[in-house]
Every structure is written in structure tokens, then in C-alpha cells.
Amino acid sequence: xxxxxxxxxxxxxxxxxxxxxxxxxxxxxxxxxxxxxxxxxxxxxxxxxxxxxxxxxxxxxxxxxxxxxxxxxxxxxxxxxxxxxxxxxxxxxxxxxxxxxxxxxxxxxxxxx
Amino acid sequence: xxxxxxxxxxxxxxxxxxxxxxxxxxxxxxxxxxxxxxxxxxxxxxxxxxxxxxxxxxxxxxxxxxxxxxxxxxxxxxxxxxxxxxxxxxxxxxxxxxxxxxxxxxxxxxxxxxxxxxxxxxxxxxxxxxxxxxxxxxxxxxxxxxxxxxxxxxxxxxxxxxxxxxxxxxxxxxxxxxxxxxxxxxxxxxxxxxxxxxxxxxxxxxxxxxxxxxxxxx
Numbered sequence: 001x002x003x004x005x006x007x008x009x010x011x012x013x014x015x016x017x018x019x020x021x022x023x024x025x026x027x028x029x030x031x032x033x034x035x036x037x038x039x040x041x042x043x044x045x046x047x048x049x050x051x052x053x054x055x056x057x058x059x060x061x062x063x064x065x066x067x068x069x070x071x072x073x074x075x076x077x078x079x080x081x082x083x084x085x086x087x088x089x090x091x092x093x094x095x096x097x098x099x100x101x102x103x104x105x106x107x108x109x110x111x112x113x
Numbered sequence: 114x115x116x117x118x119x120x121x122x123x124x125x126x127x128x129x130x131x132x133x134x135x136x137x138x139x140x141x142x143x144x145x146x147x148x149x150x151x152x153x154x155x156x157x158x159x160x161x162x163x164x165x166x167x168x169x170x171x172x173x174x175x176x177x178x179x180x181x182x183x184x185x186x187x188x189x190x191x192x193x194x195x196x197x198x199x200x201x202x203x204x205x206x207x208x209x210x211x212x213x214x215x216x217x218x219x220x221x222x223x224x225x226x227x228x229x230x231x232x233x234x235x236x237x238x239x240x241x242x243x244x245x246x247x248x249x250x251x252x253x254x255x256x257x258x259x260x261x262x263x264x265x266x267x268x269x270x271x272x273x274x275x276x277x278x279x280x281x282x283x284x285x286x287x288x289x290x291x292x293x294x295x296x297x298x299x300x301x302x303x304x305x306x307x308x309x310x311x312x313x314x315x316x317x318x319x320x321x322x323x324x325x326x327x328x329x330x331x
Contacts, residue, residue, distance in 0.1 A: 002241060005205070005209065006124055009126070012127065013120065013122050013126070021116070031124070087299040095299040097299065105125065108120060109120055
């Protein structure tokens with residue numbers, strides 16, 4: 001449900017940088033989203049088609065790079081992908097863990113003409 | 114000719130900047146603030162009422178209530194003795210930093226020591242939007258079930274304290290406290306946790322003591 005404000009933010013960032021570069025058109029937007037970030041690509045695309053209309057980013061392609069979740073055990077240093085319902089270390093069983101990747105949520109780049 | 118512009122900007126950067134301004138505003142007026150997050154029906158407003166009742170002799174308390182519609186919660190907070198402001202999000206599933214900012218500037222912050230922000234009942238969206246409050250509190254409740262940390266890891270990972278409300282219902286519902294706590298421990302090791310019942314008052318003292326300490330130490 002919060003994809004609308006997120007999509008508005010994406011548009012705002014893209015337009016701001018496109019204007020700074022004196023671009024006529026934004027053709028592609030590269031988004032980096034961690035697997036643990038709660039966002040649905042299809043919803044963003046749906047809102048995008050509506051809110052980017054009549055802007056220089058109308059019709060721009062949204063590319064989502066999904067970063068898999070990765071966890072590191074703080075006891076035995078094992079790095080692993082979390083299981084659906086158990087994040088603890090599959091090797092030593094410790095729950096002292098740190099999320100190394102999967103939280104990413106940024107706009108990486110845009111292609112402009 | 115196509116040109117690539119490297120940006121690398123957090124998508125919620127605009128919200129986060131307003132959140133930082135909110136924090137500065139709160140600090141300027143020496144107001145300590147808590148962001149209450151929970152699913153609908155977990156007991157956010159009941160905990161707000163209990164906290165007001167337990168602290169109002171020494172602490173000047175304000176409440177900002179976020180809901181999609183109605184002022185029912187702000188009315189309850191005001192009836193309990195706090196200065197209360199209602200934000201109606203008009204359908205939006207979470208509070209954001211701008212909404213809180215507008216509420217903050219309508220409050221006489223100099224007359225407050227503690228501000229409780231009651232977020233919209235939702236275990237997903239509020240976790241993504243920083244408000245600028247000092248501590249985030251998650252209120253879980255026994256009837257929701259013991260699998261919630263596993264199903265909503267994002268919100269469990271990002272909070273500073275956990276309240277487990279409605280422990281008076283433990284004899285009547287299936288809730289494995291060990292399984293629940295294991296899920297919490299994995300997501301947020303060492304998280305300070307307050308099992309309590311807003312209905313019976315059991316366990317409330319520990320919570321109120323903690324809030325008092327937080328306000329005093331701020």
C-alpha cells in the first residue's frame with residue numbers, strides 16, 4: 001500500500017537529476033531493492049505509468065535489481081541466506097546474527113537523452 | 114544520445130530529511146518521543162491510556178494519533194489527560210515525517226516532556242517511514258499469534274523495545290512464548306521486552322519505569 005509515496009519519490013529524484021543534466025527525456029531508471037525491503041515491483045510500475053505521465057520521464061523503463069538477503073553469524077562468521085522461518089545460523093545455531101545485505105533501497109542511476 | 118547519470122540516492126531520502134528536522138525540533142524543545150507501532154487491535158491506544166495515567170503526575174504528555182479516519186483514539190488520549198492531536202491519513206497506511214511535522218508545529222512543545230506518536234495499525238508500512246522520534250516501540254499481542262516475528266521481520270528488526278500485550282489471555286489462546294521470543298531474538302538480539310496486560314495492569318510497572326528512565330535520560 002505504500003508504493004504510491006515510494007513511486008512519487010522515485011519520480012522526484014529522477015526528475016531532479018534529469019533537470020540538473022538538462023536532459024530532454026528519461027529513458028531508464030535503475031532501482032536497487034533488497035529482498036527484505038517490502039515493496040512490490042508491479043505496484044510501483046502501475047503507479048509509475050500514472051504519475052510519470054506528461055513528465056519527461058513518461059514511458060521510462062523501471063529496472064529493479066533485487067539484492068538477495070544475506071546474513072552473517074556473529075559467532076562462527078558463516079555467511080548464509082536466511083531460511084523462511086528461521087534466521088538463526090544453520091551451522092552453530094546462534095541467533096547472534098547481522099544482516100549483511102537485503103535492506104537496499106535506492107535509486108542507482110538514470111539513463112537520459 | 115543516451116547518457117547514464119549515476120545517482121545512488123535513498124528512495125525515501127525526502128522523508129528521512131524531514132524526519133531529521135522533526136528530531137531537531139523535538140530536541141530543541143526537550144521533548145522525548147516514542148513511535149508506537151502495532152497491528153490493528155494490539156492495544157496501542159490502551160497502552161497510550163495506561164502510560165498517560167501512570168506518568169501524568171510527573172511528566173507532561175502529548176499524543177499524536179494516526180488513523181485512516183475518525184478521532185476516536187485522540188479522544189481517548191485526551192480523556193485520559195494528555196494533549197492530543199489526531200492525524201487522519203485519508204487512506205494512507207502509515208504516518209510519514211511530513212504528517213508528523215505538521216502535527217508537531219500545531220503543538221505547544223515547550224509544554225511537553227514526552228510525546229507519544231501512535232502510528233496507523235499496520236505491521237508493514239510504518240517500518241519503512243522514519244518519523245524522527247527517539248525510540249520505536251512495537252506492541253505485539255498474544256491473540257495475534259506467536260508467528261508474527263517470522264511473518265513481519267522488517268518491523269521487528271527496526272524497533273528499540275517490544276511490548277507483549279494481553280498476557281492475561283495466555284491461558285485461553287495458543288501462543289508459544291518460547292517460539293515467539295526465539296523469532297524476536299533472531300531479528301533483534303537482546304531487545305528489551307515488556308510482557309504486560311493493559312486490561313489487568315500486570316507488568317505495567319516495568320514499562321512505566323522504563324519510559325520514565327528514557328524521559329529522564331533524554
